Amino acid sequence: MADLKYYDIILKPVITEKSMNEMADKKYAFYVHPQANKVQIKEAVQKMFEGTVVEKVNTMNLIGRKKRTRSYKYGRTSARKKAIITLTPESKDIEIFQGM
Secondary structure, three states, X not given: OOOOOHHHHEEEEOOOHHHHHHHHHOEEEEXXXXXXOHHHHHHHHHHHOOXXXXXXXXXXXXXXXXXXXXXXXXXXXXXXXXEEEEEOOOOOOOHHHOOO
16 A cells, blocks of 8 residues: 555546536546545545545546557557545535636
């Protein structure tokens, strides 16, 4: 297990049309540290955003896309981990997404 602090776990929010539509259901998407588990992600969200209560955490590992680097060589972009956080109905909204 990696020794991760709560501020190292959440890397950045995922800003897509689909993730913006899911905000109505209190679901928020973040890129997270690849070695973080669901319990660590839940604790990090509750500590970073005051007043939020996490109901459920879904995670997925995203493999890197295949890209051509030179005329005949192929490589991959870096792999990432994404987490979809579902908040309880009584919970406060996450404020970084307001106004988007």
